[in-house]
Amino acid sequence: MQAFITRETLPSLPPPSTLKGPIAWMRQNLFSSVGNSIVTVVLVLGILAALIPFINWAFIKADWIGTSRDDCTSGGACWVFVYVHLKLFMVGLYPESEVWRTILVGAILVVTMAGLMIKGVPFKKYIQIFALIAFPIIAFILLSGGAFGLPHVETNFWGGLLLTLVIAIVGIVAAFPLGILLALGRRSSMPIVKAICVVFIEVWRGVPLITVLFMSSVMLPLFLPEGMEIDKLLRALVGITLFQSAYLAEVVRSGLQAIPKGQYEAANALGLTYWQGMYKVILPQALKIVIPGIVNSFISLFKDTSLVLIIGLFDLLATIQGAFASPKWLGYAIEGYLFAALVYWVFCFGMSRYSQRVERSLKTTH
Amino acid sequence: METATQTKPEIAVSLRDVNKWYGEFHVLKNVNLDVERGQRIVICGPSGSGKSTMIRCINRLEEHQAGQIIVDGIELNNDLKNIDQIRREVGMVFQHFNLFPHLTVLENCCLAPMWVRKIPRKEAEATAMEYLERVKIPHQAKKFPGQLSGGQQQRVAIARSLCMKPRIMLFDEPTSALDPEMIKEVLDTMIELAESGMTMLCVTHEMGFAKTVADSVIFMDAGQIIEMNTPDEFFNHPQHERSKLFLSQILGH
Ligand SMILES: Nc1ncnc2c1ncn2[C@@H]1O[C@H](COP(=O)(O)OP(=O)(O)O)[C@@H](O)[C@H]1O
Numbered sequence: 030m031q032a033f034i035t036r037e038t039l040p041s042l043p044p045p046s047t048l049k050g051p052i053a054w055m056r057q058n059l060f061s062s063v064g065n066s067i068v069t070v071v072l073v074l075g076i077l078a079a080l081i082p083f084i085n086w087a088f089i090k091a092d093w094i095g096t097s098r099d100d101c102t103s104g105g106a107c108w109v110f111v112y113v114h115l116k117l118f119m120v121g122l123y124p125e126s127e128v129w130r131t132i133l134v135g136a137i138l139v140v141t142m143a144g145l146m147i148k149g150v151p152f153k154k155y156i157q158i159f160a161l162i163a164f165p166i167i168a169f170i171l172l173s174g175g176a177f178g179l180p181h182v183e184t185n186f187w188g189g190l191l192l193t194l195v196i197a198i199v200g201i202v203a204a205f206p207l208g209i210l211l212a213l214g215r216r217s218s219m220p221i222v223k224a225i226c227v228v229f230i231e232v233w234r235g236v237p238l239i240t241v242l243f244m245s246s247v248m249l250p251l252f253l254p255e256g257m258e259i260d261k262l263l264r265a266l267v268g269i270t271l272f273q274s275a276y277l278a279e280v281v282r283s284g285l286q287a288i289p290k291g292q293y294e295a296a297n298a299l300g301l302t303y304w305q306g307m308y309k310v311i312l313p314q315a316l317k318i319v320i321p322g323i324v325n326s327f328i329s330l331f332k333d334t335s336l337v338l339i340i341g342l343f344d345l346l347a348t349i350q351g352a353f354a355s356p357k358w359l360g361y362a363i364e365g366y367l368f369a370a371l372v373y374w375v376f377c378f379g380m381s382r383y384s385q386r387v388e389r390s391l392k393t394t395h
Numbered sequence: 396m397e398t399a400t401q402t403k404p405e406i407a408v409s410l411r412d413v414n415k416w417y418g419e420f421h422v423l424k425n426v427n428l429d430v431e432r433g434q435r436i437v438i439c440g441p442s443g444s445g446k447s448t449m450i451r452c453i454n455r456l457e458e459h460q461a462g463q464i465i466v467d468g469i470e471l472n473n474d475l476k477n478i479d480q481i482r483r484e485v486g487m488v489f490q491h492f493n494l495f496p497h498l499t500v501l502e503n504c505c506l507a508p509m510w511v512r513k514i515p516r517k518e519a520e521a522t523a524m525e526y527l528e529r530v531k532i533p534h535q536a537k538k539f540p541g542q543l544s545g546g547q548q549q550r551v552a553i554a555r556s557l558c559m560k561p562r563i564m565l566f567d568e569p570t571s572a573l574d575p576e577m578i579k580e581v582l583d584t585m586i587e588l589a590e591s592g593m594t595m596l597c598v599t600h601e602m603g604f605a606k607t608v609a610d611s612v613i614f615m616d617a618g619q620i621i622e623m624n625t626p627d628e629f630f631n632h633p634q635h636e637r638s639k640l641f642l643s644q645i646l647g648h
C-alpha cells in the first residue's frame with residue numbers, strides 16, 4: 030500500500046449558496062414539478078372559491094353598528110347582533126353600574142400577565158408573587174364586593190366571558206399545584222400515599238366532565254347538612270379543579286419519568302431533601318419537558334368550561350346561545366357562533382403561542 | 396479507652412459484614428472494610444461485581460439489608476436524620492457526571508451549600524468560584540453544563556461535591572465515560588485532591604492513578620472483596636486467581 034501524508038491544512042470554505050428570495054422559494058416548493066404545480070393551482074383556486082363568498086358575507090356586505098335587527102339590511106352578516114349584546118357576552122348579568130369593576134380586574138390581569146411574559150421587565154419575582162397571591166384576593170374582592178363599600182354582586186349575576194375566564198383561570202391555577210402533588214404521590218415509595226393518588230387520579234380521569242358538573246350541582250347538596258348551601262359557582266370550580274388536577278397529574282408524571290435517575294441520585298448525594306430536590310432539580314426539568322402537554326390540557330379545559338351551561342351557569346357560549354334564541358334576534362345563530370369561535374380561538378391560540386415561546390426560551394443545550 | 400482511641404487512627408468509613416440483595420440476587424456478600432481518615436482506596440473488579448453498589452451503600456443511594464455501615468462515626472440505619480447528616484459529609488462523583496442541566500455551572504455548585512448548609516448566596520458563590528478555580532474552570536462559571544466537554548463537566552461535578560466541604564469523597568468510575576484525551580485532566584484533579592488529604596474511595600480501573608495515590612487497592616468479584624493490597628503488590632503480584640485473570644484482561648495482551 031502507498032503511504033500517504035499531507036502537509037497542507039485545508040482552509041474552511043463557506044457552504045455552497047442555495048437560491049434565495051421568494052421567487053426561488055416558490056420554484057423550489059410550489060412549482061418544482063408539473064404535478065406539484067397542478068396541486069398548487071388547484072388548492073389556491075379552491076381556497077379562493079371558499080374564502081371569497083365568506084369574506085364578502087362577513088366583512089364587505091356586513092352590518093356592524095345599530096340597535097336592533099332592523100338595522101341589518103344589506104344581506105351580509107349582522108354584527109349588530111354582537112354589538113348590541115356585547116355587554117351581555119362579556120360579563121353576563123353583572124349590574125351595569127358595577128361593570129367598571131370587571132374591567133378593572135381585566136386590566137390588572139392584562140398588565141400582570143404582560144409583566145410576566147415580556148422579557149426584560151424587572152422584579153419578575155415580585156410580579157409572580159403578586160399574580161399568585163395578591164391578584165386572586167384583589168380580583169375576588171372587586172368582583173364579588175361586599176367590602177370596601179363595594180356592593181355585593183352574587184355569582185348568579187356573573188356570566189359571559191367573565192365567567193368563562195374565572196372558571197378557566199381558577200381551574201388552571203388551582204389544579205396546577207394539586208396535579209403536581211398527585212403526580213409526586215403516584216410515584217411515591219409510600220404505599221398508602223401512592224394508592225390514594227392512583228385511586229384519585231383514575232376515578233377522576235374515568236368520569237366525563239359533564240358528569241362531574243352534574244354531581245357537583247345535583248348530588249353534592251344531598252350530602253351536605255340541611256340548610257347548608259354552597260355557592261353554585263364554587264361547587265363547579267371545585268369539581269373542575271379536581272377533574273383538571275387528575276389530568277395534569279398524568280402529564281406531570283410523564284415528565285417526571287423522563288428525568289434520568291442520575292438527577293435524583295445527584296440531588297440525594299448532595300444532601301438535598303426530597304422536597305428540595307424536587308423543587309430545585311427535578312420539577313424544573315420535568316415541567317419544562319411537559320409544557321406542550323400542560324398547555325394542551327389547559328386549552329381543552331378552557332373550551333370545556335362551556336359545559337357549565339348544563340348546571341345553569343351562563344358562560345360566554347351560553348349567553349350567546351341565549352341571545353340568539355330570544356324572539357327578537359331569532360336567526361342570528363351563525364353570527365353568534367362565529368363570535369364565540371373567534372373569542373375562544375384568540376385565547377387558545379394565545380396560550381399555544383406563549384407556550385411555544387416559553388419552550389424556546391427554556392431550551393438549554395444538552 | 397481514651398488513650399486507645401487516640402493512638403488508633405480515626406476510622407472514616409467502616410463496613411461490617413454488609414450484605415445486600417436485589418430481590419433474590421445476592422449482590423454484596425459479607426463485605427468488611429475499614430477506611431481510615433485520609434486514606435485513599437481504589438476499588439476495581441469486573442463489571443457487575445458490586446463495586447458501585449458497595450460505594451452507593453456508603454451514602455445510602457442503596458440500602459443494605461444486613462450488617463453495619465458506620466460513616467464518620469454515624470451509623471447508617473433507617474433514621475433519616477443520620478442519612479441527611481452522612482450525605483452532608485460524603486461527596487459523590489458519578490460516571491455520567493449528573494450535573495443539573497437547567498442550572499449554570501455556578502448554580503450547580505451553589506445549590507446544595509445554599510439549601511442544605513444554609514450558606515448565604517454571596518458566600519456560597521465565593522466558595523464555588525474558589526473550587527472552580529481549583530479544578531481549573533472558573534471562566535466557565537456562567538455556562539450551562541451542556542456547553543462543556545465531558546472532562547470539564549466531570550471537573551465541575553467534582554467542584555460541586557467539594558463545595559459542600561465533605562470529609563469523604565466517593566468516585567464511581569469518574570473517567571469511564573470520557574474520551575481518552577480528557578481522562579488525564581480529571582485524574583489530575585483527583586490526584587490533587589488526594590494530595591490535599593481527602594479521604595477517598597474510588598471505583599476506577601486507572602492503574603496509573605491507583606499507583607500514584609492509592610494506599611490500598613481492593614479487588615471485588617461476585618459481590619465479595621477477594622483481595623486487598625498495596626497498589627504495587629496488587630498490580631505486580633496479584634495473589635488470587637481471579638485478580639490475575641482480571642489484571643491480564645485489563646492490561647491487554
Ligand atoms: N437496581 C438494581 N436492581 C437489580 N439488580 C441490580 C440493580 N443494580 C445493580 N444490579 C445488579 O447488581 C450487580 C452489581 O452491580 P454494580 O454494583 O453496578 O456492579 P459494578 O459497579 O461492579 O459493575 C450487577 O449484576 C447488576 O446487574
Ligand SMILES: [Mg+2]
Nearest residue numbers: 446447448568
Ligand atoms: Mg459500576
